[in-house]
Amino acid sequence: MSQINLSLLRESALFADMSDAEIASLAELFRGKSILAGKTVFIENMPGESLYLVKEGTIRISKMLAEGDEQTLVVLGPDDTFGEMAVLDVAPRSATARVIEDAHLLSICKNDFEELCDSYPALGLKLMRNIIRIFSKRIRESSEEYRDMLIWSLGRKD
Numbered sequence: 001m002s003q004i005n006l007s008l009l010r011e012s013a014l015f016a017d018m019s020d021a022e023i024a025s026l027a028e029l030f031r032g033k034s035i036l037a038g039k040t041v042f043i044e045n046m047p048g049e050s051l052y053l054v055k056e057g058t059i060r061i062s063k064m065l066a067e068g069d070e071q072t073l074v075v076l077g078p079d080d081t082f083g084e085m086a087v088l089d090v091a092p093r094s095a096t097a098r099v100i101e102d103a104h105l106l107s108i109c110k111n112d113f114e115e116l117c118d119s120y121p122a123l124g125l126k127l128m129r130n131i132i133r134i135f136s137k138r139i140r141e142s143s144e145e146y147r148d149m150l151i152w153s154l155g156r157k158d
Contacts (some may be wrong), residue, residue, distance in 0.1 A: 002148050006020060006024060009026070009053075009106075012124065013133065013144065015122050018126060022120075029108050030053070030107065032106055033104070034103070035102070035107075038098070039098070039099050040097070041099065041105070042083065043096050047092055047093070048086025048110070050087070050109045050110065051082075051107060052081065053107070053154050054077060054080050054103060055104045058077050058100040059080075061074045061075075061097050062095060062096050063083075063096070083107075084135055085115040086110060087114075087131070088128075088131070091154045115139050115146070118123050138156050
């Protein structure tokens, strides 16, 4: 893979409180992918395999409704992450991610994330803390429907 510009990564909360050396190590694990508007990144209920970081473009995260329609949960842009649950557990995707505006995404797959955590536990812990901070912030700031979806996706019936 071509070298990812560290300044592009430094702007993301995913790499908060990390040194240039740590970010450079992580950059080697991320893969770039360009996706055109209208295409799907992943669909609800499919197996999850990667966490994504938006570098360019816009992504809509939505939930299927009983009537076959989709409800938008959140719209994400540059430096936002999504699909983070896929690297933390083995459950299927809890939502659908579609590209609204042509996007360039960086991703890390579950296997690479787990190898990082096994081989470099301190760096893996830093990355995991940042993933959890991003996820927690999204829960706190999001709409009631998104919170309901997250509670549902975790198997709770509060």
